[in-house]
Amino acid sequence: MRRLLLAVISLILLGVFLLWRIDSPRVERFRAQITDRIVPNMEWAMAPVTGTVNLFRDFQSYQRLTVQNQELRSELRKMQTWKEAALQLEQENARLLDLNKVRLDPRLTYITGVVLADSGSPFRQSVLLNVGARDGIVDGWATVDGIGLVGRISGVGKNTARVILVTDTSSRIPAVIQPSGQRAIIAGDNSAAPPVDFLENPDLVRPGDRVISSGDGGVFPAGVLIGQIAADPGGRLRVRLAADFERLEFLRVLRHHGSEQVSQDASVILEEGTAPIIPLASAPVSE
């Protein structure tokens, strides 16, 4: 009897695994639902425990509080001058945009979520947010921490959504390296600085170049800062990430409904009546 039961249980476990291997999306949806059921129930206990743990971890930084405070003040003073410069630039930029009649994408807004849980193991890098399908979250949207890209949504439950961080081994983000305009893929490898893959011409890329998302392939928005180029001792190009992964607490999920594609030829423009005679290559795209 016990043998039989054991055999049945083993077969079920094996079946679950094979089902996952064959039809991964379905099982992953099921995983998202399970997570959605269980983890929010733990929230009431998780918040105070996390707070306490962080309090103890902060203990060492309390010791250098005064020094840090002074540094922050001087930093703030420098920032004031930068702010003035930025304001002037913003006005100038607005005037130029107005002259050019550029329409910025008005649909790029964001939803802020609180980090409920992390992946729970050192092998995976992901976090669970307390916003989900109920809040209109869609798989594939970008998540930022205010400075840089943190990851993309993968797995949405009713009340929760999982963010696969750019450092995770399964994360692949299409990116552009500025100013050279080279396209590449930022492929996570479970280290703090993901390597740059599929780069056409590495000679054009210098350390310190900015890496931004290219928005290739649908729902991922373009122009989100990922980080700066650096190299590891082996000479491989890596990205020094702009986002601060040390303590993720609040994340912004960027709403994005796909970028407009120019799929037809110039007739689209000509039919508008204005008939601008411009080469198609430099046709203005609304983003």
Add this chain to the structure above:
Amino acid sequence: MMDELSPLRLWTMRAAFLVLTVVLLFFHLLPIETQPVAFLAPELTPPLVSIDPAEARLRSLLDQGSDRFWVAPDLLIAFAFAWSVRKPDYVPALLLATAFLLNDFLLQRPPGLWALLALIACENLKLRGRTLRDSTFGAEWLAASAWLVVIMLANRIVLTLLMVPPPQWTLSLIELGVTALFYPVVVFVTHTLMGVRKSTPGDLDRLGGR
């Protein structure tokens, strides 16, 4: 003290194992480890200070000095082993399978595989429990560690065969080592705090046989 073998005690301890699973999961899922393990991070060149001093200063200010150096042991499997050797009745196969499968789902592992392997290991330890009970702790520790190695290797082999990228070698080995090192602690806790002890030759089992 409650009768060691009463049904009430039996079911209380089964429930206790489920609670233990949830508590361990809870501490795994606390959102305090959101960065990769620091010792796997490559040293980046050139240093940020030489390209962008302002950014470097800002980062050092924002740095909270809590790099992740710690790979947590897999306590669930250690407890499952310890309980399986001591009191197989407290951890029936169905309970173990449920606990492991829940872990697989919530900890982002390929669901089912790890659970299956861990279950096989536990069942084997239960079978060998009678002999392990009579021998020293060293033998038990060795058996548990051996099973940890077997599970890890089998897991990797199956994943590789099915073209699923297996977990990183270094991390797997570190986790394995830490879990094996923590096994005596787990056994100590099991024995003293939870009162799950090896049955002595005088005890009768539930059905009244020897």
